[in-house]
Amino acid sequence: MNVLEAINARQSIRAYQPRPVEPEKLEAVLSAANRAASAANLQAYHIYVVRDDARKQALAAAAAGQKFLATAPVVLVFAVEPARSAAKYGARGEQIYCMQDACAAVGNAMLAAVELGLGTCWVDAVNENLAGQAIGLPAGQRAAVILPLGYPAEQPPPTSRRALSDLVTDL
Ligand SMILES: Cc1cc2nc3c(=O)[nH]c(=O)nc-3n(C[C@H](O)[C@H](O)[C@H](O)COP(=O)(O)O)c2cc1C
Structure with missing residues (x-):
């Protein structure tokens, strides 16, 4: 599968098999996140790997009750570390x-998956x-994105997109 094929195949998955994620696959996903561009x-940012069911349930509660995320064998939490950016870029970094940075890493992780x-x-x-309480985030970090990860238990229909003509202006 090449990158364009992965981009076109990616869909949001909201139901997961209980089958565990192999450690080498998890590491590959985390390594892909680690290769993302950053300012x-x-x-x-920091990435937390959550497998504990009570923590996953607490994350689902933090995400407005989206219980499906707790069905994934692994849940990644991408937490931002504003001070790391602020030290160089001030308020814009913060x-x-x-x-x-965190969102770029999430995108890489999703495509690697x-x-x-x-x-x-x-x-x-x-x-x-x-969400921070659920995973015991230290001071100075804020939970940003929760990313359940696992083998899909559904194949949703493809979602629509805006036409490129609406999305893009060619100057
Ligand atoms: C910033 C952002 C926040 C999102 N929040 C949620 C969410 O809380 N729950 C959810 O089920 N999907 C969430 N999504 C996924 C979108 O609903 C999904 O990407 C969009 O409907 C397109 O569907 P697709 O990913 O299958 O192509 C979010 C996506 C982004 C980029």
Whole structure:
């Protein structure tokens, strides 16, 4: 599978098989996240690997009750570390770059998962305080994106997209 094939095959998966994710596949997903672009290569985020059911349930509660995420054998939490960006970029780093760094890493992880036959779904950490408590985040980190990871137990129909003519302006 090449990159374009992975991009086109990716879909949000909201039901997972109980089958565990092999350690080497998990490492490949995390390594893909680690290769993402980041502002000044600061990588102003941290990734938590959650397998414990009570923590997963607490994350589902933090995500406005999206219980499906707790069906995944592994849940990744991407937490931003604003101070890492702020040290170089001040307020712009604190408010924007750390989040962009984390989001770039999430995208890489999602595409790597497709290549490995795994599914993911980008889930917003709606109540970031609750999400932080669920995984014991240290001070200075904020939960940003929750990413369940596992073998899909569904094959949803493809989602639509805006037309490129609506999305793109060719100057
Ligand atoms: C910033 C962001 C937040 C999202 N939050 C959620 C969420 O909380 N729960 C969910 O089920 N999907 C969430 N999604 C996934 C989108 O619903 C999904 O990507 C979109 O409907 C397109 O479907 P597809 O991913 O299958 O192509 C989110 C995606 C993004 C980028």
